[in-house]
Structures are given as structure tokens and as C-alpha cells.
Amino acid sequence: MKTEVIEKLKQICGNDFATNDLSQIQGYLYDETENLIRPEASKECIVVKPSSSEEISEILKYANEKLIPVVSRGGGTGVVSGVIPTRPSIIISLERLNKLVELDEKNLMITVESGVTLASLLEILSNSSDLFFPVHPGDEGAQIGGMVATNAGGTGAVKHGIMRNHVKALEIVLPTGELVTLGGKLLKNNMGYDLLHLIIGSEGTLGIITKVTLRLYAKSNYSGTLVVSFDSTRDAANSVPAILQSGITPRAIEYVERSIAIKAAKHIGTTWPSENGSVDLIFIIDGSSEDELYDTSEKIVEICEANNAVDSIIAESSKEQKRILDIRSNVYTPYKEHVADGLDMAVPPSSIPDFIDDITRIAKKYNTEIPSAGHIGDGNIHNFILTDENGNLPSYYEEFKKELYKTALKYGGTITAEHGTGKTKKNYMSLQYTDREIKIMEGIKKVFDPNNILNCGNIV
Amino acid sequence: MKTEVIEKLKQICGNDFATNDLSQIQGYLYDETENLIRPEASKECIVVKPSSSEEISEILKYANEKLIPVVSRGGGTGVVSGVIPTRPSIIISLERLNKLVELDEKNLMITVESGVTLASLLEILSNSSDLFFPVHPGDEGAQIGGMVATNAGGTGAVKHGIMRNHVKALEIVLPTGELVTLGGKLLKNNMGYDLLHLIIGSEGTLGIITKVTLRLYAKSNYSGTLVVSFDSTRDAANSVPAILQSGITPRAIEYVERSIAIKAAKHIGTTWPSENGSVDLIFIIDGSSEDELYDTSEKIVEICEANNAVDSIIAESSKEQKRILDIRSNVYTPYKEHVADGLDMAVPPSSIPDFIDDITRIAKKYNTEIPSAGHIGDGNIHNFILTDENGNLPSYYEEFKKELYKTALKYGGTITAEHGTGKTKKNYMSLQYTDREIKIMEGIKKVFDPNNILNCGNIV
Structure with a gap:
């Protein structure tokens, strides 16, 4: 990147807030994308830290005139490489817009x-x-x-x-x-x-x-956590619409395969509270009184039992609630070293059991497993594609992933429910959308960004 | 419209489903826009009634090739002339897509x-x-x-x-x-x-x-209606956030000036239930039991009383509920003959009292009144600009309306909250949006509709 660019950015934001020193920009080149699938970042970048919209406006006017790629960067917690500068870029970090x-x-x-x-x-x-x-x-x-x-x-x-x-x-x-x-x-x-x-x-x-x-x-005054165990994903999944149809809308309905829950619990030095069953639903519910909470829990258990639930545990104390939610938050941790890619597909909630059956079968075909956990109430399941025995991307990665994506789409699903398209999913847009739809998206991009300078490589 | 066009449309949809006979198309030329402000419809139109997406696709391919304007028409219940064909057009009525x-x-x-x-x-x-x-x-x-x-x-x-x-x-x-x-x-x-x-x-x-x-x-099993009366709009408006902050979310919170409520009640042969106060809030609440409903009503009344409510009436019977809601539905009816234009502005809910003070003052300046009723919980108030004594658009109509719009925008509001832009509000887009925003909207239209054939004259 030319010296005049960095001089201009220092002029706009102040000398302390623009740098191309590699040791200082290193932390701005990546996000939380899994290492094995993230694109290489260009090291020829300038990180600039504006303090106002006006400074950002000046930077963009300049970049647009000089046709310099710009990447805007938030907390860097994304997992689809949305903020990785694959070309020499001005990286605008928004950290000083913190008021x-x-x-x-x-x-x-x-x-x-x-x-x-x-x-x-x-x-x-x-x-x-x-x-x-x-x-x-x-x-x-x-x-x-x-x-x-x-x-x-x-x-x-x-x-x-x-x-x-x-x-x-x-x-x-x-x-x-x-x-x-x-x-x-x-x-x-x-x-x-x-x-x-x-x-x-x-x-x-x-x-x-x-x-x-x-x-x-x-705010709701009271919240509670409930674990209900089943022998099959299908029974667990069938309980969800029955609960929603009854007028109960839990804050969260999470799905965890037992094998994952046990690993996660062990990883953080505790145990999973339920012994029966092979899959669990975790419900977080809230209400305006403890009585209401108790009443709601009872009704949920009743509906789950009508769908063959084999166990249910109401977390009475806040300590017990925290323990369960901590395990849920850590379902990914024991796999971390072995995860090649974390998927984020969603399907219509009622298709979850068939979808999980399908992807389990596909994983077997590739002689691997595909641990599943996620937001079953939204039809959004996270699966991990695991590395090969050497910690590398498995040779079948691309083919396996595409087959999984196509399976989600077969059910009217989406390749990415909440993680986003970014740079890692962009190449699969044509699996989900027609050419005309993609052309429309490209047209929209051009209307906003005629010189194609901003966060290029994401989506379009 | 040329004969070949109608022949083509008959070929696509069948002989019975395309006509340019004025007696048959008359009912498809207008919507519910107030007569005095609606644009004149072109009588040179063809009404076509396709029965499937595929037929619509064929019609649009043809119209796009021949550059013939198309208007798609639903129930015709809009009030901003969105479906009025101002040029000779193919009017696609969707009435047969009714499955x-x-x-x-x-x-x-x-x-x-x-x-x-x-x-x-x-x-x-x-x-x-x-x-x-x-x-x-x-x-x-x-x-x-x-x-x-x-x-x-x-x-x-x-x-x-x-x-x-x-x-x-x-x-x-x-x-x-x-x-x-x-x-x-x-x-x-x-x-x-x-x-x-x-x-x-x-x-x-x-x-x-x-x-x-x-x-x-x-479904909620139980619903109830509650009228709370106040001496001032400000007290009524202040009650709303207090209720929402307490965790109660009524299905509806409607605002009616008493003078309007009395007229509406009289018009449908009944009386307004409250005698004290000068403005009313009507709450529709729902819950899973009668007890819950009663409890919620009590809490609402308590909060309103803390905000100087002077009266409150809980509609116990479904007959009484219906009476109140019928009056609410008819606030417009007594004015119907005298309404030049029904406005649909919204402001941040907390700005409602100042906004109503402002527009009342502006109306006085023009020596008219501006009856107000609407969805106070959403900050969306409907006002009527009345005709002059001869039933015509008042001479000050344009100037008055613009002043009202600008007042809504001063509070960070919108010219149209729910009625839409259509053809009657389109000319005021530049009051609410910058040139660049309007250019972006025009650009988006062009991406979808490069030949500008579809529902032209709305929005862009």
C-alpha cells in the first residue's frame, strides 16, 4: 500500500490511528473462521481506527476515488471470513465508535x-x-x-x-x-x-x-432451565411444535446429542444430569412468577412425555441452571482441535429428524461422524466436519460438505442460518439461488457500491 | 390498447379471463383512495385474470418484451392509489389465485x-x-x-x-x-x-x-377490552411506555379523541361508555385464563391512574367488548363525506403528545380541525384533512399537508407508517429521504425491472 494512502489516513484520523506495521495489524487480519478453511489474508493492509462517522465518510470518499479496497471490521467474532482482507486493503476497525x-x-x-x-x-x-x-x-x-x-x-x-x-x-x-x-x-x-x-x-x-x-x-423476572431426554431425535423434534402450538414459547429450545453432552460435561469437569435417553432438549423458559415457571415446566414435560420422553430434570437452583447452560455452551470445545468446519444449516423444524437421519447416513458413507447440536426450535443445527487423523482437511471435505448442503436444500432449507455467507459460503450461492437472483444481488451491490470497494468477496 | 395484446392475453389465460370492455373493467380501475386526491385512471386497460404463476410469468415476459405497463392488483383495499393504472395498462387481477x-x-x-x-x-x-x-x-x-x-x-x-x-x-x-x-x-x-x-x-x-x-x-384463549379515560393526550401517552416497561404487552393500544368517539358511537346508534375525560385509550389484551386477563387489566388501570387517568371501564361481556370495538372501527365513518385525505404519519411513541399539540396548532392556523385517532402504541396516528364547505379540496390542502408531514419528520417520524407510498405519497419522498437514498431506490427498481413496466408510479 502506498505511503500516500497511510499519510492520508493519518491526516483524517490522527497519527496514532493508522498503521501498516505488521506487528500491529496482525490481530486485524483474521476472525474466528476455522484455520483450515480460512482464506489467506493480505499483509499489505493499513488498519485505521476512526472515531466518528465523519471520519469514516472521509475515508470512504478517498478510497472510492482511489479505488482502494476497504474492509470494515467489528469484533472479529464471525466464522465465515467476512472481515478477512484477501486483497491489500484499508481495514476500518470500528472499535473507537464505542459510545x-x-x-x-x-x-x-x-x-x-x-x-x-x-x-x-x-x-x-x-x-x-x-x-x-x-x-x-x-x-x-x-x-x-x-x-x-x-x-x-x-x-x-x-x-x-x-x-x-x-x-x-x-x-x-x-x-x-x-x-x-x-x-x-x-x-x-x-x-x-x-x-x-x-x-x-x-x-x-x-x-x-x-x-x-x-x-x-x-425483563422477565424469573427464568428456568429444563432438560428433557428422549431415545430418538424424532421424538424430541415432535415435541417442539406441540409445545409451541400449546401457546408456550420458551426463550430457547436447544438440541444436544447425548454423546456430545457427556463429552462437553467431562471437558468442564462435571457430569450431564440425565442418564436415560440418547438425545436431550434443553429448554430455557421465563415468566413473571415462580409459579408460572413451574406451571410452564410441568406442561412442557407433559407434552414431551406424550412424545415418549424418558426423563426430565428441572434445574431448581441457579447453580444447577448455570451448570447445564455451561455444558451447552461447551458442546463445541472438546471437538475444537478436530473441527475442520462448523456448519450452520437450517431446515423447516419438522424436517429435523429426516435431515439428521440423512446427514448421519452421509457421514457414515465417508466413514466419519458428524456431531450435531443446535437450535432445534429454529430448525438450525450446527454440525462439525472433523479433520482427518493428521489434523488436516479430509480429502472428501468439499464433496462431503456439498452433499450436506444439498441435503438441507432438499428440505427447503438454507446453507447458512445465522453465521452468514461471507467468503467461505459464497461459492455455494448457486446451490441455493437461481442465476437471476444472484444477478439481482450483484445489481444491488453495484447500486450501492459502483466501484466495488467495500467488503468485497462477501456474498457477491 | 392494441387488439393483438388482448388476443395474446386470451391465449395465455383463456377467452373468459381477459377483457377491455369498460363496463367489466370499471371496478378494477380504482382502490379505496379518497376521491378528491386519487389520480385519474386510464380507461384504455385490459383486465386479465390468470389462474397460475406460470400464466403470470407468460404475461410478464410478453409485456416486458412489448414494453406494456402492467399493474398487479390484489383486493383493491389500498388508500394510496397503488393499483390505479395512470397509463394504458394490463391489469393483472390476482383474484383467481385463491387457493x-x-x-x-x-x-x-x-x-x-x-x-x-x-x-x-x-x-x-x-x-x-x-x-x-x-x-x-x-x-x-x-x-x-x-x-x-x-x-x-x-x-x-x-x-x-x-x-x-x-x-x-x-x-x-x-x-x-x-x-x-x-x-x-x-x-x-x-x-x-x-x-x-x-x-x-x-x-x-x-x-x-x-x-x-x-x-x-x-391462539390466546381469552381476550378482553379496557377503556381508560384521561384529561390530556400527554397523560394518555405517558401511560403507554409505563405499561410496556412493566412487562405487559397488550395486543392493541388505540387512542381516540373523545369528540370523535362520541360521534362514532352516535353514528352506529350507541353511546361511548365513559363520561369523564377528553381522550381515551382502548386496550385489547389477551391471556391464557380469565384470572390472568383480570390481573393484567388491574395492572394497566393502576399504571394509568398513576398517570392521572380519570376513568376506566373493563368490558366484562363479549357484547360490551364488541360495542367498544365497533365504535373504534367507525371513528372514520361520520367524517367520511367530509374527508379530503386520511393521513398516516408515525412518530416515536414518546413524541405523540408534542406531535398532536403541533398539528392541532397548525390546523388552527388554517382555521380547520384535524381529528386524530390511531395506534398510539406504535406512534401511528391517523388524521383527517377535511374538505372545504363545498366538499372540495381546501385551497390550503397542499401547503397544510406538507406542513404536517414536515412536523412528523421533525420528530424523526415517517410520512406513512402503514398505508404505503403508492402514487399519492410518492411526490413527498424527497421530504423524508436524501437524493442518494432515492437514487438507490431507483437503482434497485432498475435491477429488478429494467424496462420499468411493473406498477410504475409507485415509490420510484
């Missing part, structure tokens, strides 16, 4: 700069409000702007939905440098096309998000 | 053809399911496709949100004739740009919706 703009309790909304982390947002809320924000993708180092750009999901989607459902306004800087505000502190807005919803999930390719207004909700 | 495709109780979803009316959808659900669909824009003659195209709202948005929150998949025919399916029976999907959400609310300009998959929900 609370306004906690507006009267409208049940909060506005933050996009570099505020989820951890900070939760802290602000717990310190100064009885309101809460429901989306939690797991890693609290995620920045709110990144969570919008990737339309983050997580376990709470059964009840509260995904990021899209809660974003009310965005300030963004367009690739051509203009600052625009989309949406507002509004619950309804039908003027023009909804550009707000187009930006959500567009992975930084259409603009850099600088401010986010989120809807907040009243 | 249930699938009621999928296991996934809590229903798929219908786009010409199914809301009335039919509700009937299907009440006859064969314990599930319900929550969006109700008032007129059950609305077609589901039209409700998607206009992102319909209504009174239930406080709890259940708007159409956008419940649409999971769409089949659409693109203006260039290709048939595509967007989304799926999925609760999460992050592959590519979200074209589904771009289509929702795009008023038929980007494609013709032919099938719709909607999320369904468990």
Missing part, C-alpha cells in the same frame, strides 16, 4: 455507536435500566454493528427472533461516502423501499454501519 | 396463493386449526399478496408487529418473467442479501407475489 448515544426508556429503545460490544450493551442495560435486549449470539465480544451486518441469531430466537426483528434505525456511511440514516425510533414505516432491512445481514458490503437503534423489552 | 396451498401445523406455517383474502385465511384457520394469524389491517377484503406488497399493519402491531414479521417465504414472478421463491419455512436464513424483505412493502414494483408462506401462532 452510548442514548438510552431512551420512554420509547423502549437504545442507540449506540456500532463499535459498542454486546458485553458493553448488556452492562449499560443492567446498570441503568429494567429493560433488556434479547439477541445473544454467544460471543459477547461481538460488536453491535457487526451483529446487525450479519443479522446475528443465537439461542433466544425461538421467542425473540433474530437481530432483524429488533433493529429500528441505522446510521450508515455508503461506499461512496455519503452518511445516511435509515429507519427511526418507529415501529411502522412504509415510505419507499425498506433499505434498513436490506442493510441488515448484508455483511458490510453495502455500507459501514456507524450507529444502531435497537428495540428493548421488559 | 390454500398448505396448512402446515407442524411448522406453524400456512402457504396460500396471493389472491386469498384475509377473510378466507381467517376462515381456513378457524375451521381447521388452533393456530391464528395476527395481522389485521381492518378490511378483510384485502388479499394476502397485497398485504405483503404493502407491508400491512393495523391495530395488533403493539404485540404482534406488522406483516414483515410473519412472512417466511414468497413465490414471485419478476417483471422480466422469471419465477423465483424467496425464503422458506425457515426461522433463520443468512445466505445472500435478503430479497424477501426487500419485496415486502415494495408495492408490487419489483415483482408480482403469487404465493405467500406465513408464520402462525397459538
Whole structure:
């Protein structure tokens, strides 16, 4: 990257906030993508840390004029290489846009700069409000702007939905440098096309998000955790719609294969609470009183028993709740060293049993196993493709993965439910979409970013 | 319109389903837009009634090749002239796409053809399911496709949100004739740009919706209605966030000025139940038991009383509930003959009192009144601009309306919350959006509809 570029960026953001020193930019070249599948980052990058939308606007105007690729980077917690600069790029880190703009309790909304982390947002809320924000993708180092750009999901989607459902306004800087505000502190807005919803999930390719207004909700006073065990995935899966149809909407309904749960428990030095059965559902429920919680738990167990549940455990103490949720959070950890790729497919929830049967059969064909756990209430299952015995990508990786993707699509599913397309899934767009749809997406990209400078390589 | 066009359409859809006979097409030239502000329809139109997506695809391929304007038309219940053909056009009426495709109780979803009316959808659900669909824009003659195209709202948005929150998949025919399916029976999907959400609310300009998959929900067993009266809009408005913050989410929170409520009640031969106060909030609440309902009502009244409520009435019987809701449904009726334009602005809910003060002051300046009622829980207030004494558009209409729009925008509001942009609001896009945003919308239109044939004149 030319010296004049770094000089220009120092001029915009200050001498301390633009560097191409490899030791300083190293930490900005990768995200949480599994090592074996992540693309190589260009080392010829400049990391710049603007402190305002205006500085970002100046950077983009300059980059757009000089045709320099730009990567906007949030917390770097993504797993699809969305922020890996595969070409020499200006990397805009949003970490200094870390201020609370306004906690507006009267409208049940909060506005933050996009570099505020989820951890900070939760802290602000717990310190100064009885309101809460429901989306939690797991890693609290995620920045709110990144969570919008990737339309983050997580376990709470059964009840509260995904990021899209809660974003009310965005300030963004367009690739051509203009600052625009989309949406507002509004619950309804039908003027023009909804550009707000187009930006959500567009992975930084259409603009850099600088401010986010989120809807907040009243906290539930009580929450509880419930483990119900089954002998088959089918019985477990059949319980889910029956529960939802009865009017109970748990905050989360998680599915874990017992073999995984046992490994995860052992890994963190504890044991899985249930001995019967081979798969488990973990329910997180909330309510306005302990009685309501107990009542809801009873009803869930009753419905599960009607679907052949073989065991159920209500976590009475908060310590026991924490133990179960810690195990759930660690289902991935024992496999970490052996994971080549973590998949993120979703299918219609009712197709989960057939889908899991299919992918188990496919894994057998490749003489491997494919551990499954995930958000069964959303039809979103995470599977791990394991490395070969030498810790490398297995020779069948590409073929195996494509077969799995096609299986999800056969059920009307999606290749990626919540992780996003990024650079690692982009090559599979044509499995899921027609040529005309992909052309439309390319056309949209061009409308926003005529010189194709921003977060190139994601999606289109 | 040339003879060859009508011949071609007859060839595609059958002789009985294409006509340019004025007596037969008359009912397809207008929607529910107020007479004084609706644009003149071209009488040189052909109405065609395809029975399938494939026929629509053929029509659009032909129209796109011959550069003939096409208007797609649902139930015709819109109020912003979205389906009025201002140029000689092929009008595609979707009335024959009126079949249930699938009621999928296991996934809590229903798929219908786009010409199914809301009335039919509700009937299907009440006859064969314990599930319900929550969006109700008032007129059950609305077609589901039209409700998607206009992102319909209504009174239930406080709890259940708007159409956008419940649409999971769409089949659409693109203006260039290709048939595509967007989304799926999925609760999460992050592959590519979200074209589904771009289509929702795009008023038929980007494609013709032919099938719709909607999320369904468990019915609440009990519902109740509550009227709480106040001496001021400010006290009423302040009660709303306090209720939401307490964890109570009513299905609807409606606001009516007393003078309007009295007129509406009289109009339908009854009386308004409350005598104290000058404005009312109507709450519709639901719950799983009568006790819960009573408990919730008590809490709402308590919060309202802390905000200076002067009266509260719980409608005990279903007859009394119906009476109150009938009055609410008729707030517009007594004014009907005198309404020049029905407005649909929204502001952040907390700005409602200031907003109403402002617009009342502006109305006084023009020596008129501006009756207000609406969805206060969403910040969405409907106001009527009244005719002059001769039943014509008042001379100050344009200036008055613009001043009102600018007032909503001053509070970070929107010109149209739920009615849509259509042809009557399109000219005010530049009040709400920057040139670059409008250019982006025009660019998007061009990507979908390069020859600008479909529902032209709406939005862009």
C-alpha cells in the first residue's frame, strides 16, 4: 500500500490511528473462521481506527476515488471470513465508535455507536435500566454493528427472533461516502423501499454501519432451565411444535446429542444430569412468577412425555441452571482441535429428524461422524466436519460438505442460518439461488457500491 | 390498447379471463383512495385474470418484451392509489389465485396463493386449526399478496408487529418473467442479501407475489377490552411506555379523541361508555385464563391512574367488548363525506403528545380541525384533512399537508407508517429521504425491472 494512502489516513484520523506495521495489524487480519478453511489474508493492509462517522465518510470518499479496497471490521467474532482482507486493503476497525448515544426508556429503545460490544450493551442495560435486549449470539465480544451486518441469531430466537426483528434505525456511511440514516425510533414505516432491512445481514458490503437503534423489552423476572431426554431425535423434534402450538414459547429450545453432552460435561469437569435417553432438549423458559415457571415446566414435560420422553430434570437452583447452560455452551470445545468446519444449516423444524437421519447416513458413507447440536426450535443445527487423523482437511471435505448442503436444500432449507455467507459460503450461492437472483444481488451491490470497494468477496 | 395484446392475453389465460370492455373493467380501475386526491385512471386497460404463476410469468415476459405497463392488483383495499393504472395498462387481477396451498401445523406455517383474502385465511384457520394469524389491517377484503406488497399493519402491531414479521417465504414472478421463491419455512436464513424483505412493502414494483408462506401462532384463549379515560393526550401517552416497561404487552393500544368517539358511537346508534375525560385509550389484551386477563387489566388501570387517568371501564361481556370495538372501527365513518385525505404519519411513541399539540396548532392556523385517532402504541396516528364547505379540496390542502408531514419528520417520524407510498405519497419522498437514498431506490427498481413496466408510479 502506498505511503500516500497511510499519510492520508493519518491526516483524517490522527497519527496514532493508522498503521501498516505488521506487528500491529496482525490481530486485524483474521476472525474466528476455522484455520483450515480460512482464506489467506493480505499483509499489505493499513488498519485505521476512526472515531466518528465523519471520519469514516472521509475515508470512504478517498478510497472510492482511489479505488482502494476497504474492509470494515467489528469484533472479529464471525466464522465465515467476512472481515478477512484477501486483497491489500484499508481495514476500518470500528472499535473507537464505542459510545452510548442514548438510552431512551420512554420509547423502549437504545442507540449506540456500532463499535459498542454486546458485553458493553448488556452492562449499560443492567446498570441503568429494567429493560433488556434479547439477541445473544454467544460471543459477547461481538460488536453491535457487526451483529446487525450479519443479522446475528443465537439461542433466544425461538421467542425473540433474530437481530432483524429488533433493529429500528441505522446510521450508515455508503461506499461512496455519503452518511445516511435509515429507519427511526418507529415501529411502522412504509415510505419507499425498506433499505434498513436490506442493510441488515448484508455483511458490510453495502455500507459501514456507524450507529444502531435497537428495540428493548421488559425483563422477565424469573427464568428456568429444563432438560428433557428422549431415545430418538424424532421424538424430541415432535415435541417442539406441540409445545409451541400449546401457546408456550420458551426463550430457547436447544438440541444436544447425548454423546456430545457427556463429552462437553467431562471437558468442564462435571457430569450431564440425565442418564436415560440418547438425545436431550434443553429448554430455557421465563415468566413473571415462580409459579408460572413451574406451571410452564410441568406442561412442557407433559407434552414431551406424550412424545415418549424418558426423563426430565428441572434445574431448581441457579447453580444447577448455570451448570447445564455451561455444558451447552461447551458442546463445541472438546471437538475444537478436530473441527475442520462448523456448519450452520437450517431446515423447516419438522424436517429435523429426516435431515439428521440423512446427514448421519452421509457421514457414515465417508466413514466419519458428524456431531450435531443446535437450535432445534429454529430448525438450525450446527454440525462439525472433523479433520482427518493428521489434523488436516479430509480429502472428501468439499464433496462431503456439498452433499450436506444439498441435503438441507432438499428440505427447503438454507446453507447458512445465522453465521452468514461471507467468503467461505459464497461459492455455494448457486446451490441455493437461481442465476437471476444472484444477478439481482450483484445489481444491488453495484447500486450501492459502483466501484466495488467495500467488503468485497462477501456474498457477491 | 392494441387488439393483438388482448388476443395474446386470451391465449395465455383463456377467452373468459381477459377483457377491455369498460363496463367489466370499471371496478378494477380504482382502490379505496379518497376521491378528491386519487389520480385519474386510464380507461384504455385490459383486465386479465390468470389462474397460475406460470400464466403470470407468460404475461410478464410478453409485456416486458412489448414494453406494456402492467399493474398487479390484489383486493383493491389500498388508500394510496397503488393499483390505479395512470397509463394504458394490463391489469393483472390476482383474484383467481385463491387457493390454500398448505396448512402446515407442524411448522406453524400456512402457504396460500396471493389472491386469498384475509377473510378466507381467517376462515381456513378457524375451521381447521388452533393456530391464528395476527395481522389485521381492518378490511378483510384485502388479499394476502397485497398485504405483503404493502407491508400491512393495523391495530395488533403493539404485540404482534406488522406483516414483515410473519412472512417466511414468497413465490414471485419478476417483471422480466422469471419465477423465483424467496425464503422458506425457515426461522433463520443468512445466505445472500435478503430479497424477501426487500419485496415486502415494495408495492408490487419489483415483482408480482403469487404465493405467500406465513408464520402462525397459538391462539390466546381469552381476550378482553379496557377503556381508560384521561384529561390530556400527554397523560394518555405517558401511560403507554409505563405499561410496556412493566412487562405487559397488550395486543392493541388505540387512542381516540373523545369528540370523535362520541360521534362514532352516535353514528352506529350507541353511546361511548365513559363520561369523564377528553381522550381515551382502548386496550385489547389477551391471556391464557380469565384470572390472568383480570390481573393484567388491574395492572394497566393502576399504571394509568398513576398517570392521572380519570376513568376506566373493563368490558366484562363479549357484547360490551364488541360495542367498544365497533365504535373504534367507525371513528372514520361520520367524517367520511367530509374527508379530503386520511393521513398516516408515525412518530416515536414518546413524541405523540408534542406531535398532536403541533398539528392541532397548525390546523388552527388554517382555521380547520384535524381529528386524530390511531395506534398510539406504535406512534401511528391517523388524521383527517377535511374538505372545504363545498366538499372540495381546501385551497390550503397542499401547503397544510406538507406542513404536517414536515412536523412528523421533525420528530424523526415517517410520512406513512402503514398505508404505503403508492402514487399519492410518492411526490413527498424527497421530504423524508436524501437524493442518494432515492437514487438507490431507483437503482434497485432498475435491477429488478429494467424496462420499468411493473406498477410504475409507485415509490420510484
